Amino acid sequence: MIRSLRPLFLALALAAVALPAGAAERATRQAAISSAHKLATDAGFEVLAKGGNAFDAAVAVSAALSVVEPQSSGIGGGAFFLLHRASDGRQVMVDARETAPAATDAKQYLDAKGDLDRDKSVNGPLAAGIPGEPAALVWVAEHYGKLKLSQSLAPAIRLAREGFAPDARSLGRLASRKDVLARYPGSAALFLPGGEVPKAGWVLKNPDLARTLELIASKGHAGFYEGEYAKKLVDGVKAAGGTWSLADLSGYKVKEREPIAFDYRGHRIVTAPPPSSGGIALAEMFNILQGYDLKKLGRVERTHLVVEAMRRAYRDRAEYLGDPDYVKMPVAELTSPLYAAGLRASIHPKKATKSDDLPGYMAPEQGTDTTHFSIVDADGNLAAVTQTVNLPYGAAFVVPGTGFVLNNEMDDFALKAGAPNAYGLVGADANAPKPGRRPLSSMTPTFVVGADRTLVIGTPGGSRIITMVLEGILAWFDGDAPDKLVANKRFHHQFLPDVISIEQDAFTRDERKALEAMGHVLSDGERPWGFMNAVDWNRATGQMRGGADPRGDSGKADVREIGR
Known part of the structure; x- marks a missing residue:
């Protein structure tokens, strides 16, 4: 549990991503x-x-x-x-x-x-x-x-x-x-x-x-x-x-505003700060997942851990985040690896946490x-x-x-x-309406920069934006090209309601049963959500690739030669 709520708005002093000299010229x-x-x-x-x-x-x-x-x-x-x-x-x-x-x-x-x-x-x-x-x-x-x-x-x-x-x-x-x-x-x-x-x-x-x-x-x-x-x-x-x-x-x-930036397994992730809740939630989730070797886990075990990271990040979103010009937020604490380690310790490897059991939530109160x-x-x-x-x-x-x-x-x-609002999200006084304030958002435009590869990613989807970006980045780490990662089936948990929303056929019958045996409640049969658009760039070879979500019928990703 966060013990300090010091006014450390955007206190992370994070270096800008420096692409290798000459990369663009190649x-x-x-x-x-x-x-x-x-x-x-x-x-x-x-x-x-x-x-x-x-x-x-x-x-x-x-x-x-x-x-x-x-x-x-x-x-x-x-x-x-x-x-x-x-x-x-x-x-x-x-x-x-x-x-x-x-x-x-x-x-x-x-x-x-x-x-x-x-x-x-x-x-x-x-x-x-x-x-x-x-x-x-x-x-x-x-x-x-x-x-x-x-x-x-x-x-x-x-x-x-x-x-x-x-x-x-x-x-x-x-x-x-x-x-x-x-x-x-x-x-x-x-x-x-x-x-x-x-x-x-x-x-x-x-x-x-x-x-x-x-x-x-x-x-x-x-x-x-x-x-x-x-x-x-x-x-x-x-x-x-x-x-x-x-x-x-x-x-x-x-x-x-200064972006939120953090490291995950050799990559620098640069993303949206408040009044977006996306960057802080992404940092919190990735910091939690940093403690697991996800590539070595089976689908069920991996999904369980990702859902538990989602659950905890959305809990903190509801309680602490709002317009940075009016609300003092514990950004440094929420994005700290030490805080994530404490959250990770509360995750049972084989059992779902009930959202009501997480401490400190104020029981208060964002589309496709x-x-x-x-x-x-x-x-x-x-x-x-x-x-x-x-x-x-x-x-x-x-x-x-x-x-x-x-x-x-x-x-x-x-x-x-x-x-709850139209997306079922709840919030506290930090996101209360006041003259001149900016409402909390889930929009999460993001860059991911590795040793020789760069990803630019984001999506619509209301409260599900943040988890879609998380899953898209994880898929890119696993080797999926942009056209594949934007098309993958999705799942989502936002603390309340305490269910995993899933797209049709996101899990096999056996995977569903295994997740339910852990105590997870799955809400299936939902229509597809999101319209993700991503491009990546191999800076070593100069190759660029794009992916437009097939859930939309008019999206377009293209790579073209541009003259000097």
Whole structure:
């Protein structure tokens, strides 16, 4: 059990990953991009071909996904941009998480009985935090890119204006949110032609979004967060029952944060810090697993230990983590190998721990429709970017004339202690909603660097993001190529509820029985989850490989030659 909760926010003084000198020059001038949509991957390569770097490509892919994957992300949401700059080894996470409006009051989300009103927390403008993605596009372009912002946004603007045919996944999510989308004229006009869910082959043209992106391209941060456009947003939100103000928008700023970094069996893992819970949880899980030789264990024994590591990391997530600008967190302790050793000692090798038996939990209180992309350019720059509007189509609310849905990230706060959110996650006061705070996130963009190999990885999946990234990295250590590791069957444990969620056929019948005999409860028959995108780079040979999750029907991973 953690005995000290000293205010050691991000106290790990961790060295940046230094790639071997000349490694990029030994490459064959290749670049790799893997994203959830082929049009977004193509947008990234279009910008690279113009002379842009991985960071310009990240802006292009991010904006293109805002157009072609409105169910998963967009400029009405937020993002984490994890960046590695090859020229000087600088590593940074650009935190563009949404913030709570100044008028936020947790009581707004309760019903007459004092219970959490789920409709208010996930639907409509009251569910929306102040978007951060537009600010991130501007910041990354200005501070890390080589091209003008207008060049990097050009593919997305073209896609929005000319249109594209949404895929089956997008239309399916649209059907699931039809009733809420139909409540709001701006949403219905954009996504429900004739009041109905469109059929396959429908072309979505979005001139309003094209104009919004053009405004950002020409005026930068002020084009979205200030002036007439900001007034349009605030007026539209307030007219529908929200509480945004002009000061909320004008006061929004991205934050540059030091990544979480740690070592595991000869590899350096660099990942997202708070307000992501992913990096700390990954460090805690890998530190626990460091004490076992997983490759020598059978599938059942290995799964048992991985689940027990998951259980303990998610327990600490619930109690300690929140917005680092407002909450003092025991980061050094949580990521310490000594703390992990104590947790490891509490794991029975043949018996499941009951979550209720873990000490110190406060018994208090995040989707499948986030998106992630991974980029390595020909110079060795890396970008791992996870962005979201939270649930499918976010709050399902479009301010007329803007062309994008607002997020429903207010649900990622612990709006009521003890009440799970849409993903079944609970949280404590550290993640309570307060004006200006950023809600805790599971988004976990990650780099893994070994002696001669580099992996860039991440995924959507709500509360399951962190465990998917863990399993993907472990599979890469075992030798799986990106296209294999993104396709592997998955399992997940998040402390509460005390069950192992499993994809269909993730375990054999005998493996299931053996896990159940240890005391584990398995929840099977669930639909597949996540949409992982990964690329790796053999720095010794210059070879790059990509993998786009086959669970999506429009993902694309590609490796192309890039001219000097």
